[in-house]
Amino acid sequence: MRCLFFKKAIFCLTKGCEYGKIGLCKYLHKTLFVSEGKILAVGVSSLKDVAQAANVSVPTASRILRKINLTRFSEETRNKVWDAAAKLRYRPNMLVKGIQTGTTHTIGVMVPPFDSYWSSILYGIHDTLITVDFVPINLWVRHGDNFSSSGPVDDLEQIHRLIDRRIDGVIMWPPITPDFYAHNEELTSRNVPVLTIDHELPPEFGADSITTNEEHGAQLVAKHLLDLGHRRIAHLGDVGLETYSWAQRRRMFFEKEIAAVPGASCFAVEKRKNADGLELAKKILTADPRPTAVYAASDLLARYVYLAAAELKLRIPENVSVVGFADLDFAAYMMPPLTSVRQKGYEVGRRAAKLLIDRIQGKFAQNGIQSIVMNCELVVRGSTAPAAKQ
Amino acid sequence: MRCLFFKKAIFCLTKGCEYGKIGLCKYLHKTLFVSEGKILAVGVSSLKDVAQAANVSVPTASRILRKINLTRFSEETRNKVWDAAAKLRYRPNMLVKGIQTGTTHTIGVMVPPFDSYWSSILYGIHDTLITVDFVPINLWVRHGDNFSSSGPVDDLEQIHRLIDRRIDGVIMWPPITPDFYAHNEELTSRNVPVLTIDHELPPEFGADSITTNEEHGAQLVAKHLLDLGHRRIAHLGDVGLETYSWAQRRRMFFEKEIAAVPGASCFAVEKRKNADGLELAKKILTADPRPTAVYAASDLLARYVYLAAAELKLRIPENVSVVGFADLDFAAYMMPPLTSVRQKGYEVGRRAAKLLIDRIQGKFAQNGIQSIVMNCELVVRGSTAPAAKQ
DNA sequence: TAATTTTGTGCAACTATTTACACAGTCATT
DNA sequence: AATGACTGTGTAAATAGTTGCACAAAATTA
Numbered sequence: 001m002r003c004l005f006f007k008k009a010i011f012c013l014t015k016g017c018e019y020g021k022i023g024l025c026k027y028l029h030k031t032l033f034v035s036e037g038k039i040l041a042v043g044v045s046s047l048k049d050v051a052q053a054a055n056v057s058v059p060t061a062s063r064i065l066r067k068i069n070l071t072r073f074s075e076e077t078r079n080k081v082w083d084a085a086a087k088l089r090y091r092p093n094m095l096v097k098g099i100q101t102g103t104t105h106t107i108g109v110m111v112p113p114f115d116s117y118w119s120s121i122l123y124g125i126h127d128t129l130i131t132v133d134f135v136p137i138n139l140w141v142r143h144g145d146n147f148s149s150s151g152p153v154d155d156l157e158q159i160h161r162l163i164d165r166r167i168d169g170v171i172m173w174p175p176i177t178p179d180f181y182a183h184n185e186e187l188t189s190r191n192v193p194v195l196t197i198d199h200e201l202p203p204e205f206g207a208d209s210i211t212t213n214e215e216h217g218a219q220l221v222a223k224h225l226l227d228l229g230h231r232r233i234a235h236l237g238d239v240g241l242e243t244y245s246w247a248q249r250r251r252m253f254f255e256k257e258i259a260a261v262p263g264a265s266c267f268a269v270e271k272r273k274n275a276d277g278l279e280l281a282k283k284i285l286t287a288d289p290r291p292t293a294v295y296a297a298s299d300l301l302a303r304y305v306y307l308a309a310a311e312l313k314l315r316i317p318e319n320v321s322v323v324g325f326a327d328l329d330f331a332a333y334m335m336p337p338l339t340s341v342r343q344k345g346y347e348v349g350r351r352a353a354k355l356l357i358d359r360i361q362g363k364f365a366q367n368g369i370q371s372i373v374m375n376c377e378l379v380v381r382g383s384t385a386p387a388a389k390q
Numbered sequence: 391m392r393c394l395f396f397k398k399a400i401f402c403l404t405k406g407c408e409y410g411k412i413g414l415c416k417y418l419h420k421t422l423f424v425s426e427g428k429i430l431a432v433g434v435s436s437l438k439d440v441a442q443a444a445n446v447s448v449p450t451a452s453r454i455l456r457k458i459n460l461t462r463f464s465e466e467t468r469n470k471v472w473d474a475a476a477k478l479r480y481r482p483n484m485l486v487k488g489i490q491t492g493t494t495h496t497i498g499v500m501v502p503p504f505d506s507y508w509s510s511i512l513y514g515i516h517d518t519l520i521t522v523d524f525v526p527i528n529l530w531v532r533h534g535d536n537f538s539s540s541g542p543v544d545d546l547e548q549i550h551r552l553i554d555r556r557i558d559g560v561i562m563w564p565p566i567t568p569d570f571y572a573h574n575e576e577l578t579s580r581n582v583p584v585l586t587i588d589h590e591l592p593p594e595f596g597a598d599s600i601t602t603n604e605e606h607g608a609q610l611v612a613k614h615l616l617d618l619g620h621r622r623i624a625h626l627g628d629v630g631l632e633t634y635s636w637a638q639r640r641r642m643f644f645e646k647e648i649a650a651v652p653g654a655s656c657f658a659v660e661k662r663k664n665a666d667g668l669e670l671a672k673k674i675l676t677a678d679p680r681p682t683a684v685y686a687a688s689d690l691l692a693r694y695v696y697l698a699a700a701e702l703k704l705r706i707p708e709n710v711s712v713v714g715f716a717d718l719d720f721a722a723y724m725m726p727p728l729t730s731v732r733q734k735g736y737e738v739g740r741r742a743a744k745l746l747i748d749r750i751q752g753k754f755a756q757n758g759i760q761s762i763v764m765n766c767e768l769v770v771r772g773s774t775a776p777a778a779k780q
Numbered sequence: 781t782a783a784t785t786t787t788g789t790g791c792a793a794c795t796a797t798t799t800a801c802a803c804a805g806t807c808a809t810t
Numbered sequence: 811a812a813t814g815a816c817t818g819t820g821t822a823a824a825t826a827g828t829t830g831c832a833c834a835a836a837a838t839t840a
Contacts, residue, residue, distance in 0.1 A: 043581035044492070044556075047827060057790050062828060072788060089579065094554045095494065096826045098485040100795045102434070106527075106555070113503040113512055115719070122503055126530060130543065135551055137496075138528045140516060153520065161525055164484045165496070166434075189479060191433035303723040310725055329505070330720035333693040335700055436796060447820050452797065462818060486796045490825045 045088035053084035065090070098166055107356065108162035109136040110172035111197065115300070116329035117345045118173075121197065124349020125171060132357055137167060141175055156183050169193040169356045174201065181205075195356045197348065198246050203369060208359060210352050210372040214249040217341045220378040221323050222257035224339070225293045226264065229387040230321060233258060234284045234291035235268040236277075236301045250297050250325065267291070277301060281308035285320065292320060292387040299324035299331045302338055302383075317385035327379055336382030343376050435478035443474035455480070488556055497746065498552035499526040500562035501587065505690070506719035507735045508563075511587065514739020515561060522747055527557060531565055546573050559583040559746045564591065571595075585746045587738065588636050593759060598749060600742050600762040604636060607731045608643035610768040611713050614729070615683045616651055619777040620711060623648060624674045624681035625658040626667075626691045640687050640715065657681070667691060671698035675710065682710060682777040689714035689721045692728055692773075707775035717769055726772030733766050 051061040056077060064073055064081040084090075098104040107129055113119045122138070129136055139162065141155045155175070162170060163186065170187055174180060174196050184205055187194050194207040201207040225233055235254055238247040251268055258266040267287070269280050281304040284294055296302035302324035309316050316322055316336055324331060327342035351372055364370055441451040446467060454463055454471040474480075488494040497519055503509045512528070519526055529552065531545045545565070552560060553576065560577055564570060564586050574595055577584050584597040591597040615623055625644055628637040641658055648656040657677070659670050671694040674684055686692035692714035699706050706712055706726055714721055717732035741762055754760055 043579075046825095058826090059791085059828075060789060063789095066828090068828090072786095074788070077788080089576075091550060091553050093489065093556060093826055095485045095488040095556055096795085096828085098795095099483065099489070099797090099826090100828065102795085104485065104555075109528075113509040115509075116505070119503040119505075119509065122528070123530075126528065127543075130529070130548070130551070133551070135527050135529065135555065137525050138499075138512070138516065139520070139525065140513075153517075158520070160481060161520070161523070163481050165494075165525065166483060166485055186479075303720075306725065307723065330693075330723075333697065333720075334723075335696065335725055438796075448796090449798075449821085450819060452799090453819095456798090458798095459818095462816095464818070467818080483796055486798085486825080488825095489796090489827090490798060492825085 045090050046093070047090065049088055050081065050084045050090045053088060054080040056081060061085075065092075102166070103168050103360075104166045105132075105134045106165065106167045107134055107136050107353070108167040108170040108172075109138045110141060110158070110170060110174075111138070112140040112173070115326070117326045117343055120345030121349035121352070124346040124351075125353045126349075128350045128353035129357070134168070134353075134357065136171075137162060137165065141180075155180055156186070159183050159186050163187070163190065163192070167192065169195070169360050171195045171197065171352050171356055173197045174199055193356060193359045195352055195359070197352055200371065206369060208355055208364075208370040208372075210348055210355065210374060212246065212343055212348075213373045213375050214246060215253045217325065217376045218250065218253035218257050220341060220376070221295050221325075222254060222261075224378055224380065224384065225295070225321065225323065226258075226261055228293075228321065228384060230293040231261075231264045231387070232289060232291045232293075233264065233266045234287070234294045235266055236281060236284060236294060236296045236305060237268050237270040238297045238301065239270040239272050247297055254295060271301065277304035278307050278311075281305045282312065285309060285312050285314060290320070293323070293384070294320060295323045297325055299326050299328040299338060299340055302331075302340070303334070306334060317383050318388070321384040321387070323384060331379075332381065334383070339381045339384040340379055341376050342379050344374065348374055435480050436483070437480065439478055440471065440474045440480045443478060444470040446471060451475075455482075492556070493558050493750075494556050495522075495524045496555065496557045497524055497526050497743070498557040498560040498562075499528045500531060500548070500560060500564075501528070502530040502563070505716070507716045507733055510735030511739035511742070514736040514741075515743045516739075518740045518743035519747070524558070524743075524747065526561075527552060527555065531570075545570055546576070549573050549576050553577070553580065553582070557582065558750050559585070561585045561587065561742050561746055563587045564589055583746060583749045585742055585749070587742055590761065596759060598745055598754075598760040598762075600738055600745065600764060602636065602733055602738075603763045603765050604639040605643045607715065607766045608640065608647050610731060610766070611685050611715075612644060612647035612651075614768055614770065614774065615685070615711065615713065616648075616654065618683075618711065618774060620683040621651075621654045621777070622679060622681045622683075623654065623656045624677070624684045625656055626671060626674060626684060626686045626695060627658050627660040628687045628691065629660040629662050637687055644685060661691065667694035668697050668701075671695045672702065675699060675702050675704060680710070683713070683774070684710060685713045687715055689716050689718040689728060689730055692721075692730070693724070696724060706773050708778070711774040711777070713774060721769075722771065724773070729771045729774040730769055731766050732769050734764065738764055 047061055047065075048058055050065070051058045054061060060073070060077065061081050063069055064078050065085055070078065094105065109122070109125055111118060111121060111125075113122055125136060139158045141153055141158055170192060172194065174184065181201070184194065184201065184207075188205050188207070194201070194205065196207050196209045198211055200209045200211065235251055237251045255266050255268065258264050269284055271277055271280055284291065284305070285308050294305050296305055302322055305322050306316065309320060314320055322338065324338045324340035327340040331338040331340045351374075355370055355372060358364065359370070437451055437455075438448055440455070441448045444451060450463070450467065451471050453459055454468050455475055460468065484495065499512070499515055501508060501511060501515075503512055515526060529548045531543055531548055560582060562584065564574065571591070574584065574591065574597075578595050578597070584591070584595065586597050586599045588601055590599045590601065625641055627641045645656050645658065648654050659674055661667055661670055674681060674695070675698050684695050686695055692712055695712050696706065699710060704710055712728065714728045714730035717730040721728040721730045741764075745760055745762060748754065749760070
């Protein structure tokens with residue numbers, strides 16, 4: 001069968017395609033619409049196709065389309081190539097650029113969209129990456145608890161999926177466990193830049209990081225509650241996986257602030273992984289003497305305090321003030337609206353992506369690890385009020 | 391300078407690397423750690439490196455590592471190759487497989503993590519893709535309103551970013567506008583399978599789809615409210631961009647159900663893009679006569695009803711019942727907990743990915759467009775109660 | 781007029797990997 | 811003893827695209 005489009009169509013049809021059908025061919029992986037011995041249409045066109053159509057060599061087409069040494073080509077040739085490219089809807093193949101230059105303009109993002117804070121981080125990463133024509137591959141580790149029915153994901157496999165696709169860098173929210181550290185070495189040993197959010201890896205990994213200024217956050221909350229006259233304060237914390245997780249830091253710094261004030265006290269309760277948050281919140285609110293304020297380590301935990309208060313017929317903020325952390329999307333719509341520490345997720349994402357791109361482009365070749373610490377701000381709403389006189 | 395690792399290191403050092411520094415070389419894009427004329431370490435190793443280290447040819451190494459025709463190789467050769475690969479931490483380069491076979495095991499996902507429903511969709515897509523060693527590239531269009539400071543993203547550029555990386559298919563939540571339809575043609579003309587969530591494209595695009603059974607949802611809500619004795623019902627809707635958006639369908643089907651019952655009536659108010667939801671909700675709750683129940687087209691809209699009720703000193707559900715849609719993460723924690731129609735986001739994502747993979751693997755070559763319609767279920771909570779006698 | 785420069789284009793080699801095919805050596809069968 | 815089959819490995823061509831160099835023709839200069 002003679003082919004209308006390609007010299008090699010015969011090769012193609014004998015090798016892979018079933019004659020008369022739509023088929024995908026080995027070593028000529030355009031989708032050919034074949035009918036009655038004629039190839040009717042082609043899915044993807046290559047530079048070779050463009051060059052053939054314009055009757056020039058492949059390098060010439062390449063240079064003209066990339067506008068390299070444009071002046072060295074006659075106007076006639078230039079137009080021939082541009083017309084052919086437009087007609088064939090040519091699009092460059094970045095995979096080839098990837099194997100040639102070793103940079104794929106792709107970033108592995110190992111951050112799960114847990115809640116609106118993380119979603120906005122993803123937005124920030126996305127928006128910044130595409131301004132430099134980079135693209136994120138979103139893979140996640142250890143999110144099985146809430147959604148996945150397929151059980152936990154193999155961390156190492158996930159990292160390999162990224163390496164195999166030759167990503168230029170990784171932004172991650174690292175599970176803080178020794179074995180994950182080992183997996184991280186897979187990246188650093190191949191000199192793939194890593195940027196961590198919310199946790200700093202040990203310096204030998206050479207990973208940049210962006211973290212929240214937990215101490216500043218603790219100061220904001222402590223000052224706010226102390227100014228309102230609260231002295232018996234409870235903390236509903238999240239148990240982190242390690243001694244220096246954000247949850248631990250959030251508690252420690254807060255306790256430090258409260259301890260510095262004579263007459264003020266803080267007692268902390270930590271929610272373990274599968275513990276019932278409502279029960280813990282009730283435990284706090286039924287303590288004797290009852291705390292006049294509760295600082296929850298996240299807005300999600302603050303919800304439990306609201307539920308517990310409702311069950312115990314306590315009014316917020318009249319009987320107990322509540323402060324959350326993160327200012328998630330629902331915080332402003334709780335009743336009463338929740339006072340919370342705002343983390344600027346979009347900005348975190350933006351700066352994370354910016355920093356990683358700068359690192360990839362070699363801007364810090366001389367300097368060491370870059371660490372960004374993000375400030376946060378207190379958003380005062382209706383869930384906090386002066387401590388009642390007693 | 392003689393090189394310890396590569397024959398071509400001289401070439402490399404003269405071309406790209408600055409001697410004595412860490413540099414990235416053209417056409418030998420390993421990161422070489424060069425010091426005092428010696429290459430100390432290498433970032434990425436290729437099959438060629440493995441073959442060289444094992445003292446065999448490249449094809450031999452390829453076959454042994456892929457376990458092709460393993461029996462044809464002597465045990466000695468096999469072990470040599472495996473040892474070398476392990477020592478050099480060799481990882482296959484999927485970019486090459488991509489240009490050879492035309493399949494990159496990468497899916498473009500144009501779904502924004504708006505809220506917990508969409509987050510769980512992303513989880514479902516992710517978990518299903520990685521079981522077949524596919525990977526998602528998450529790009530978004532038109533999310534500028536809430537987060538982006540950089541203005542709206544160019545849809546066409548986003549699609550080109552995916553095409554240029556030769557994704558095998560696209561899952562998208564399509565902006566329902568004529569010009570986006572045109573962009574979609576970029577994909578279909580190249581025979582890239584497209585699967586849409588929440589909206590069916592016109593059949594000429596040949597896109598598979600997965601949608602929520604809006605009619606069933608409307609029936610569930612209508613039956614629930616009618617059974618509770620409600621007859622004056624309001625609908626707080628979202629204005630869709632087109633006549634057949636989910637928002638429009640959600641309203642229409644609900645109105646149809648209510649209209650079928652003598653004595654029952656429904657009046658609808660639609661929230662335009664930048665309209666104040668609270669004002670609209672107050673308008674509904676101050677109507678005369680006041681509706682005894684409000685059906686909000688989403689949980690986010692239901693929040694406005696809660697806020698409006700609080701301002702107007704109306705109690706939920708005693709004075710007015712409220713129903714939402716989607717069962718977002720915060721619905722169960724509202725006070726009172728919100729009755730809502732549960733959309734199984736994780737399942738939507740799972741089935742979307744499964745369907746697209748099947749399409750890519752040619753399982754529907756003979757069949758036409760596949761359309762999955764997902765059922766939803768009503769989750770009855772504390773925000774709905776029998777209509778008060780009046 | 782001859783030599784040199786400029787213009788315009790193509791060839792070959794290069795990035796990494798796979799696959800068809802070839803080919804030498806060994807063993808068994810006729 | 812010769813033929814055929816099998817074993818174990820290598821060569822070359824293929825996927826797409828970029829880049830250094832070569833080279834012819836035209837234009838300019840000496």
